Each structure stands twice: as C-alpha cells, then as structure tokens.
Amino acid sequence: MKSADKNKSFTLWPYAIVGAMVLFMSYIAMFVYRAMNQEVDLVSKNYYEQEIRFQDHIDRVDRTVAAGDVAIEYDPEAQNVLLQLPESFGGQRINGKINLFRPSDGKLDQELPLQLGRDLSQLVETAELEKGLWKVRVSFTADAKTYYAEQAIQVVKP
Numbered sequence: 001m002k003s004a005d006k007n008k009s010f011t012l013w014p015y016a017i018v019g020a021m022v023l024f025m026s027y028i029a030m031f032v033y034r035a036m037n038q039e040v041d042l043v044s045k046n047y048y049e050q051e052i053r054f055q056d057h058i059d060r061v062d063r064t065v066a067a068g069d070v071a072i073e074y075d076p077e078a079q080n081v082l083l084q085l086p087e088s089f090g091g092q093r094i095n096g097k098i099n100l101f102r103p104s105d106g107k108l109d110q111e112l113p114l115q116l117g118r119d120l121s122q123l124v125e126t127a128e129l130e131k132g133l134w135k136v137r138v139s140f141t142a143d144a145k146t147y148y149a150e151q152a153i154q155v156v157k158p
Helices: 002-007 013-036 047-067
Strands: 071-075 080-084 094-101 110-113 121-125 132-142 145-155
Touching: 047 145, 071 132, 071 145, 080 132, 094 121
Parallel strands: none
Antiparallel strands: 071 080, 080 121, 094 110, 094 132, 132 145
16 A cells, blocks of 8 residues: 555656746747847948948048148136137138037037137136036038048036
8 A cells, every 4th residue: 555655746847947938938938939029120221321421520630730730629627618710710601519528418509600719719608517527529611621520528526
C-alpha cells in the first residue's frame, strides 16, 4: 500500500514551473508588441531637402566667419547682450533678425528685428528673460548674401 500512496502524491513544482514560463513568455510577447508599435522617426521623409538646407546653413556660417566673426557678448550686470558686426559690413544695407532661443522651453522664444546703429552694433535687453541657458541666433542679409551667427549665453539674475 505504501508504494501506491507514493504514486498518488501531488506536487506543485511542475505547474509552478510551467506557470512561470507562461508568465515570462507573456511578458516578452507584450514587450515585443509594444516595441514594434512604437513610432521611431530617425530619418525624415524629405531627408535630401533637409541635407541641402543644412549645407546652406554651413555655407552661411562659413561666409560669416570669412567676413569676420560676429561678436555676441552677454553682460550679466547690465542685463543685456551686445551684438557687434565686423567692420567689413560697413556701408552695406543689412536686414535680419535676432532669435532668442530657449532650448528647454519653446514658449519663451523671442524674435527681434536687427536694428544696427552706425557702429554696426545693437543692444538687446535681457532683464525680462528667464534665467538659464539661451541661444542668441543672428540671421542677416548683406549685399544679397546671407550670414548666420550663434552664441549660447547663461542668463543670471542679480
């Protein structure tokens, strides 16, 4: 009789192992399903056009460096940014814009017209800007050629 009782004993181990395997396979299947349905846009649809525009941007930056660097200097005590174009632009008709770009919050971005004085400089007030990292981007046209300069500044409040 004792040998018959041994054959009838019930153990949970096989069921626990099979259950654990089913749970693990379900988790992996869910993970694969979610990963496959995640949208990832690494390359845009108009990649070639963007590459051409980026090459134009590089050409504008190179043209600016060749003409003489545009000085963008932040004065934290006076709460302003001084923009100074090189003397090589003297006597030319210059049109453009200044973009104050906040990388962490696009709602704070500002765009100002480029209004240079006789000494080819412009003062931009920063008292109303939030403290933190800002990028001052200057795009302008002189004698039908486009130019671009950019400088990162750290706005601090006194």
